[in-house]
Amino acid sequence: MSKMRPLVIGIAGGSCSGKTSVTHAIYDVFREHSVVVIEQDYYYKNQSHLTFEERLKTNYDHPLAFDNDLLLEHLNRLLQRKAIDKPVYDYVNHTRAEEVIHVDPKDVIILEGILVLEDKRLRDLMDIKLFVDTDSDLRIIRRIERDIKERGRTIDSVIDQYLTAVRPMHNLFIEPTKRYADVIIPEGGENEVAIDLMVTKIKTILETMSIV
Ligand SMILES: Nc1ncnc2c1ncn2[C@@H]1O[C@H](COP(=O)(O)OP(=O)(O)O)[C@@H](O)[C@H]1O
Numbered sequence: 001m002s003k004m005r006p007l008v009i010g011i012a013g014g015s016c017s018g019k020t021s022v023t024h025a026i027y028d029v030f031r032e033h034s035v036v037v038i039e040q041d042y043y044y045k046n047q048s049h050l051t052f053e054e055r056l057k058t059n060y061d062h063p064l065a066f067d068n069d070l071l072l073e074h075l076n077r078l079l080q081r082k083a084i085d086k087p088v089y090d091y092v093n094h095t096r097a098e099e100v101i102h103v104d105p106k107d108v109i110i111l112e113g114i115l116v117l118e119d120k121r122l123r124d125l126m127d128i129k130l131f132v133d134t135d136s137d138l139r140i141i142r143r144i145e146r147d148i149k150e151r152g153r154t155i156d157s158v159i160d161q162y163l164t165a166v167r168p169m170h171n172l173f174i175e176p177t178k179r180y181a182d183v184i185i186p187e188g189g190e191n192e193v194a195i196d197l198m199v200t201k202i203k204t205i206l207e208t209m210s211i212v
């Protein structure tokens with residue numbers, strides 16, 4: 001492991017745009033070279049003091065839903081080559097899980113999440129900023145499938161949340177952060193050309209850091 005400052009890559013984009021798919025595609029190439037993924041979702045505020053019904057009223061697409069102070073503290077620790085205990089988020093119960101994941105410092109940090117480009121403090125830590133750009137009709141179709149299969153939701157609750165929070169917050173807070181991106185990746189994980197270009201760029205940076 002190098003003693004240089006780790007490389008920080010931020011990957012933003014709307015819900016179900018393909019952020020996780022792009023993250024995994026990049027992670028798979030660099031896993032041999034020490035890379036860690038930090039999901040902004042895992043830093044949703046702890047809501048264990050609220051009832052389940054109260055948690056359903058939270059706007060999960062607003063910047064204030066996230067504990068970015070803790071996220072920043074953890075990123076700064078990783079940048080100082082110190083380990084962190086990363087929280088885990090339980091989407092079914094809408095709160096932080098009991099367990100944490102111990103994460104050792106790595107040469108490359110990938111930070112992914114809907115609003116990672118919204119907070120200037122996070123942006124300022126990033127060496128490369130990406131925005132995954134996928135049409136909203138595709139994103140809602142993916143979200144309906146995913147939230148019903150994986151997050152214990154009904155079709156009515158997914159549609160209601162989409163119309164009252166996901167869509168308006170996307171337009172207000174997520175879409176405008178596209179302007180901060182160095183690269184906009186259309187269609188996410190299926191965009192092999194964009195991912196190859198990013199991989200080449202990251203390799204070049206790591207070479208200059210004498211990591212690969
Ligand atoms: N190009 C694609 N075509 C079809 N389904 C996709 C595609 N990319 C992602 N998905 C699906 O959409 C859902 C969200 O993708 P994901 O990469 O997790 O997006 P995000 O992290 O932005 O929410 C997942 O169920 C994934 O399998």
Ligand SMILES: O=c1ccn([C@@H]2O[C@H](COP(=O)(O)O)[C@@H](O)[C@H]2O)c(=O)[nH]1
Pocket residue numbers: 014015016019041044060061090091093094095113114166
């Ligand atoms: O308790 C929760 C926490 C989050 N959400 C929704 O998750 C998405 C962000 O995750 P993606 O993987 O980027 O889709 C966000 O739009 C929240 O609405 C939730 O429903 N419940």
